[in-house]
């Protein structure tokens with residue numbers, strides 16, 4: 001079973017684990033090693049000299065299994081950093097906060113706000129077909145402890161609906177496609193669930209775009225196109241999910257989510273001393289499945305088929321299927337908050353002309369060029385985009401054969 005870094009962010013997820021009962025099988029010891037960037041990031045950031053460097057105590061699981069230790073380090077690297085003074089002491093809470101703010105504003109110099117840069121960005125967009133790609137969790141809905149309750153607001157839904165009347169729009173999520181559809185509930189969008197391994201959308205979009213690909217009827221009888229590059233893995237994913245559900249019972253707070261072509265192991269509500277035992281249980285299951293790989297998201301481990309397919313490939317596929325792969329005429333805009341979105345940012349960077357926007361309140365190593373803080377800024381950005389479009393009727397959204 002392979003570990004895949006998916007271009008790890010070095011900076012942590014600020015959300016603290018939910019407190020839960022003790023871990024019955026926890027057997028961890030503390031060491032003072034610092035490990036701020038395991039696995040190695042594809043891109044490192046530099047900060048101004050006046051900003052204290054974050055450091056973290058890393059605990060070691062007493063397992064000797066290198067793979068498990070690697071996962072554990074990566075899981076811990078998501079915890080909030082402690083800022084130290086140059087003399088080595090831990091800063092008080094106010095100074096910690098000030099250091100985090102300074103770190104974020106230094107980071108913003110390299111990843112400017114897509115809202116503050118809006119007018120400049122739109123100069124680039126003039127005369128081009130904009131296509132909008134949206135991640136779900138942490139982008140359209142705030143991160144919450146219970147993944148089954150990660151609702152988007154009605155206002156966000158109305159905003160996305162408006163976006164889709166002007167631009168071809170897709171949701172690219174790690175969740176199962178049906179599950180993310182249940183949250184979003186907009187039939188006019190394209191959906192790529194399971195990190196892009198389950199793509200479906202209207203054969204003819206409400207803005208006149210026709211998609212090529214395998215056609216079928218959805219549950220409501222509408223004609224749709226779909227693409228499922230990992231379909232043969234479904235029985236295996238069902239099997240792995242059951243095994244993990246069984247194993248995770250011994251770890252308080254752990255939750256297993258079946259995302260069809262991806263099984264997600266949530267550790268947001270697992271006490272940190274139980275992360276090692278959880279990683280060990282995952283390893284026990286996965287060593288029998290060399291065709292699967294493990295990736296890391298926001299307080300989740302994810303197991304998926306080890307095929308050359310990710311959110312970046314899904315974006316390329318959708319652009320092609322909509323006849324929108326032309327680099328000079330088309331401008332994709334991608335908004336996402338997670339490590340798995342880095343695959344899409346990279347694909348768009350390789351393409352050249354595109355806006356990649358990371359949604360984050362903390363400094364993170366990322367391939368995205370721009371940033372927004374949180375879902376509320378995402379909504380403002382999308383509303384601004386709609387208003388801009390309404391003010392520019394000359395840049396009409398036209399299918400390829402009419403351009």
Ligand SMILES: O=P(O)(O)OC[C@H]1O[C@H](O[C@H]2O[C@H](CO)[C@@H](O)[C@H](O)[C@H]2O)[C@H](O)[C@@H](O)[C@@H]1O
Nearest residue numbers: 136137143144145147150173174264268298299
């Ligand atoms: O690609 P996404 O749409 O961002 O999906 C990635 C994962 O999102 C969900 O987990 C994340 O959000 C949860 C609810 O806010 C949070 O509790 C969890 O810690 C986050 O990792 C979803 O539950 C996963 O299945 C997705 O893979």
